[in-house]
Amino acid sequence: MHDIHIIGGGLAGSEAAWQLANKGFRVRLSEMRGSGTMTPAHQTEGLAELVCSNSFRSDDAQNNAVGLLHQEMRDLGSLIMAEGDRHKVPAGSALAVDRDGFSDGVTAALTAHPNIEIVRERVDRLPEAGLTIIATGPLTAPGLAESIGIATGKDQLAFFDAIAPIVHRESIDMETAWFQSRWNKVGPGGTGKDYINCPMTKEQYLAFHAALLAGEKTEFREWENVPYFEGCMPVEVMAERGVDTLRFGPMKGVGLDDPRTGRWPYAVVQLRQDNASGTLWNMVGFQTKLKYADQVALFRTIPGLEKAEFARLGGLHRNTFIKSPELLDGELRLRSAPHIRFAGQITGCEGYVESSAIGLLAGRFAAAELAGETLAPPPREMALGALLSHITGEAEAETYQPMNVNFGLFPPIPGKTKKADRKQMYTGRAREAMQGWMAQSSLSPAS
Numbered sequence: 001m002h003d004i005h006i007i008g009g010g011l012a013g014s015e016a017a018w019q020l021a022n023k024g025f026r027v028r029l030s031e032m033r034g035s036g037t038m039t040p041a042h043q044t045e046g047l048a049e050l051v052c053s054n055s056f057r058s059d060d061a062q063n064n065a066v067g068l069l070h071q072e073m074r075d076l077g078s079l080i081m082a083e084g085d086r087h088k089v090p091a092g093s094a095l096a097v098d099r100d101g102f103s104d105g106v107t108a109a110l111t112a113h114p115n116i117e118i119v120r121e122r123v124d125r126l127p128e129a130g131l132t133i134i135a136t137g138p139l140t141a142p143g144l145a146e147s148i149g150i151a152t153g154k155d156q157l158a159f160f161d162a163i164a165p166i167v168h169r170e171s172i173d174m175e176t177a178w179f180q181s182r183w184n185k186v187g188p189g190g191t192g193k194d195y196i197n198c199p200m201t202k203e204q205y206l207a208f209h210a211a212l213l214a215g216e217k218t219e220f221r222e223w224e225n226v227p228y229f230e231g232c233m234p235v236e237v238m239a240e241r242g243v244d245t246l247r248f249g250p251m252k253g254v255g256l257d258d259p260r261t262g263r264w265p266y267a268v269v270q271l272r273q274d275n276a277s278g279t280l281w282n283m284v285g286f287q288t289k290l291k292y293a294d295q296v297a298l299f300r301t302i303p304g305l306e307k308a309e310f311a312r313l314g315g316l317h318r319n320t321f322i323k324s325p326e327l328l329d330g331e332l333r334l335r336s337a338p339h340i341r342f343a344g345q346i347t348g349c350e351g352y353v354e355s356s357a358i359g360l361l362a363g364r365f366a367a368a369e370l371a372g373e374t375l376a377p378p379p380r381e382m383a384l385g386a387l388l389s390h391i392t393g394e395a396e397a398e399t400y401q402p403m404n405v406n407f408g409l410f411p412p413i414p415g416k417t418k419k420a421d422r423k424q425m426y427t428g429r430a431r432e433a434m435q436g437w438m439a440q441s442s443l444s445p446a447s
């Protein structure tokens with residue numbers, strides 16, 4: 001017998017299970033991978049698999065909203081952050097992780113927990129009774145998605161989302177490419193030489209841009225006219241916005257000194273380490289819907305990648321989420337069926353860290369409910385509170401879009417302040433608010 005059923009063993013479901021189990025509640029965690037059903041993006045049966053980049057983004061808790069969210073989650077005993085920290089790889093001031101080590105660590109921790117039963121099964125209908133958390137993510141299997149659509153009375157929404165290619169390190173020509181972080185930035189765990197940079201001259205860049213536009217793309221008629229995630233936009237879609245869009249975006253050369261010329265290149269392709277052993281590197285910002293043959297041909301025109309061997313090519317996938325501001329209450333419960341909570345990306349937050357954070361909150365809210373208590377939502381001054389209130393109330397339901405955590409979701413800092421100071425005012429205020437919330441709610445990582 002279990003106290004709560006969690007459906008989906010991704011980032012959010014794993015975190016929610018951990019939070020509940022540590023409070024002494026028995027969890028049934030249903031995950032369809034391992035039972036014969038995969039999603040279009042996952043490649044393993046591991047829990048909390050990272051489907052695209054291996055980065056949890058900035059780890060700077062003083063100046064960055066997602067770095068602050070990392071810290072708040074650590075303070076609440078997050079399994080995802082603990083395993084992320086345990087399996088980090090160098091990435092400047094970002095927190096990037098060895099994806100296999102990370103997923104294996106989460107799987108092992110949940111498997112070993114006496115209060116968690118992991119069941120490899122696909123769930124095709126919303127349970128009619130019993131406390132439940134739906135954490136099936138942006139690639140929720142169609143049967144359950146349909147059941148959610150029926151229960152909510154809303155049409156599910158579908159998006160494109162894109163994956164960047166991964167290159168074998170040994171196939172990169174380091175006579176042309178070089179190691180350097182932009183501005184030699186040495187962040188937590190970084191060396192100032194965390195990225196591989198492939199430089200382009202103006203002529204090379206213009207030819208590359210033209211070929212990108214001309215390359216054959218995969219067409220998905222059923223999803224035509226559906227907007228992209230801004231943070232995961234295909235490189236060719238960016239290229240269509242103008243000849244310089246990429247050169248001022250992911251391909252910008254500023255702060256990178258080509259050792260062969262002593263100058264910043266006109267444009268650059270950066271690769272970031274993708275596994276702990278440093279054998280795999282992903283092309284930063286190169287999510288794409290180009291056909292595979294065109295990807296290989298085009299990416300091998302990049303200086304340094306002429307002989308690139310690809311561990312994985314880019315691709316496109318669906319993204320499903322509900323209109324949370326209308327459908328969910330402040331504790332992530334479905335208003336029309338309050339025994340059901342939603343967590344993770346299906347609520348319309350965006351990103352690994354945000355999905356995990358909403359899993360953490362769903363777990364804590366459910367644990368309080370099971371204990372016959374009420375947990376006050378975290379204040380909006382906190383990163384967790386800002387994200388939660390975006391999902392459950394602040395955003396317009398009609399125009400609701402997936403959203404990364406950012407200072408724009410926080411209550412504004414009153415008065416005029418310098419931009420640089422403002423970030424620290426947000427994070428300082430958040431830390432104070434968190435202390436107050438934890439004291440008021442008698443919360444601690446262990447309690």
Ligand SMILES: Cc1cc2nc3c(=O)[nH]c(=O)nc-3n(C[C@H](O)[C@H](O)[C@H](O)COP(=O)(O)OP(=O)(O)OC[C@H]3O[C@@H](n4cnc5c(N)ncnc54)[C@H](O)[C@@H]3O)c2cc1C
Nearest residue numbers: 008010011012032052053123136137141344345351352355
């Ligand atoms: C292609 C793609 C690329 C992305 N790239 C990034 C990125 O680079 N960086 C980033 O920060 N975010 C990225 N995201 C967004 C998002 O942060 C991740 O998808 C994240 O994994 C969401 O966490 P989650 O727990 O909500 O869902 P998931 O991690 O996807 O977990 C959901 C789990 O539920 C399972 N499941 C689904 N349906 C059922 C069912 N009916 N029964 C049982 N189990 C089921 C799935 O197998 C999966 O394990 C990407 C999303 C997609 C789709």
